[in-house]
């Protein structure tokens with residue numbers, strides 16, 4: 410029998426990545442009243458499609474945000490767009506599980522601690538830590554009509570690289 414393969418994990422930052430301003434980015438339609446009064450965030454156009462496509466391709470999709478929005482809030486908001494995340498790390502969870510009582514202040518995000526192989530973020534400083542800490546990153550900031558194709562391609566590339574590394578390490 411074949412060993413069950415672990416699904417590769419991809420995570421998205423929220424602010425300026427999945428949550429964007431309609432002034433600078435194309436966005437998904439806002440939620441109907443009164444839900445739009447509870448959930449103010451606007452999703453980058455294509456967000457539900459990108460997440461579901463990655464999941465259909467066999468990836469786990471996580472959120473990794475340094476904001477303190479609760480997991481419940483994030484889940485409810487995305488469920489209204491038909492999206493279910495495989496895992497969520499917010500500022501609280503990071504503080505509790507990653508930073509803990511460490512005397513050194515660790516980076517704001519440590520995706521490798523959650524076995525995340527690819528993290529998508531708008532902050533260059535976070536993306537630049539990848540090589541040092543052992544994760545790969547994709548920088549997403551401005552409006553980009555082809556973000557889905559580019560991220561799927563990057564995920565497939567990282568999957569190939571990771572498989573290759575596993576084989577060489579055996």
Ligand SMILES: [Mg+2]
Pocket residue numbers: 422423424425426530531532
């Ligand atoms: Mg951000």
